[in-house]
Amino acid sequence: MTLxxxxxxxxxxxxxxxxxxxxxRSERIYRILRDRICLLDYLPGSHLSEEELAQEFQISRTPxxxxxxxxxxxxxxxxxxxxxxxVTDVDIEELQQVYHLRLELVLLxxxxxxxxxxxxxxxxxxxxxxxxxxxLRDADQRTFLRLNMDFFLEMNAMTGNQPLREISExxxxxxxxxxxxxxxxxxxxxxxxxxxxxxxxxxxAAEIGDWDSIGHIRRAxxxxxxxxxxxxxxxxxxxxxxx
Numbered sequence: 001m002t003l004x005x006x007x008x009x010x011x012x013x014x015x016x017x018x019x020x021x022x023x024x025r026s027e028r029i030y031r032i033l034r035d036r037i038c039l040l041d042y043l044p045g046s047h048l049s050e051e052e053l054a055q056e057f058q059i060s061r062t063p064x065x066x067x068x069x070x071x072x073x074x075x076x077x078x079x080x081x082x083x084x085x086x087v088t089d090v091d092i093e094e095l096q097q098v099y100h101l102r103l104e105l106v107l108l109x110x111x112x113x114x115x116x117x118x119x120x121x122x123x124x125x126x127x128x129x130x131x132x133x134x135x136l137r138d139a140d141q142r143t144f145l146r147l148n149m150d151f152f153l154e155m156n157a158m159t160g161n162q163p164l165r166e167i168s169e170x171x172x173x174x175x176x177x178x179x180x181x182x183x184x185x186x187x188x189x190x191x192x193x194x195x196x197x198x199x200x201x202x203x204x205a206a207e208i209g210d211w212d213s214i215g216h217i218r219r220a221x222x223x224x225x226x227x228x229x230x231x232x233x234x235x236x237x238x239x240x241x242x243x
Contacts, residue, residue, distance in 0.1 A: 022063065025057075025059065025063070026063055026066065026067055029057050029059070029063075029064070029067050030067045030070055030071070033048075033053075033067065033068075033071060034071065034074075034076065034173055035149070037071070037076045037077070037087055037177070038076075038145065038149070038173055038176040038177050038180070039142055039145060039146065039180065040142075040177065040180055040181070042087045043087065044087050044088060044089035044090070045086060045087060045089065046086070046087045047083070047084055047085070047086055048068065048077065048084070048085040048086070048087065049084070050064055050065065050068070050084070050085070068085050072085075074170055074173065074174060075088060075174055076088060076173070076174070090174075090175075090177045090178050090181065091178075092178050092182065092229050092230065092233050093233065095174065095175050095178060096230075098171050098174055098175055099175060099222070099226045101171060102168070102171050102172070102175070102222055103219055103222055103223055103226075105164065105167065105168055105171070106168070106215055106218045106219050106222060107215040107216065107219055108159070108161070108164055108215065109155065109156070109158050109159045109164070109168070109211075109214065109215050109218070110158070110159075110211030110212045110213070110214050110215040111211075111212065111215070112159055112160075112161040112164055113159055113160035113161045114158060114159060114160070114211040115157065115158055115159065115160050116209065117158070117206045117209075121154070121157075121206075122203065122206060122207060124154060125151075125154060125199060125202065125203045125206065126203065128147060128150060128151055128154070128199055129196060129199050129200065129203070131147055132147055132192060132195065132196045132199065133196070135147065135192065136189070136192050136193075136196075139188040139189055139192060140188075141180055141183045141188060142180070144179075144180075144183070144188065144191060144192060144195070145176065145179060145180045147195070148176070148179065148195060149176065151195075151199060152169075152172050153169075155202070155214075155218060156168055156169055156172075158206075158211065158214065178229065179191075179225070179229070182229050182232060182233070185232040186228055186229065186232060191225075194221065194224065194225070195221075197221075198217065198218070198221040201217045202214055202217055202218065205217060
């Protein structure tokens with residue numbers, strides 16, 4: 001073997017991708033199932049077959065059950081004896097306290113270990129705004145929620161405080177389905193317009209590094225979204241925790 005060939009072989013060996021760990025595979029499956037539930041690919045009341053999911057993801061039932069247990073702890077599925085794993089339903093009234101907590105936590109994103117945004121980070125937000133403009137021409141409920149989910153993950157990455165990131169993500173995905181479920185009453189174009197305005201305001205604050213303002217912008221828009229949903233549900237949305 002020549003020196004050049006030997007060098008190429010070593011380069012290829014170094015560049016070979018590392019196979020995902022069991023934890024990484026589990027996290028990937030969890031996120032896929034979570035997204036399917038939130039996007040209503042799995043409707044409330046649907047039965048999740050362990051056998052079919054194990055075949056789809058090519059894993060044994062033991063790690064799959066750990067994923068399902070995690071989803072159950074977050075209120076997205078329920079294990080029913082003699083039936084199996086069932087996708088739960090959601091109700092805006094039952095989730096009022098979750099929204100109230102989100103309103104307070106979002107203010108901490110810009111205060112606890114804020115991570116400065118790079119040019120690439122800001123470009124991703126600009127790309128989301130462009131996707132929103134494109135989607136507005138042919139408004140679609142799933143597209144709206146997917147955009148909203150992607151934007152949330154960008155916002156959550158602004159803090160280096162891991163516990164805050166984890167609880168914020170958990171609470172967000174607990175209520176995400178409510179938006180999609182109530183979209184016919186809320187009005188898709190109106191929600192797209194409000195969401196685009198939020199992204200523009202956040203981008204403007206991020207461009208000048210005003211992390212504290214981002215928290216307040218997010219809080220204001222979450223509050224308005226919650227009140228719109230409560231109004232259409234026949235409630236004011238007021239409460240002793242909503243201040």
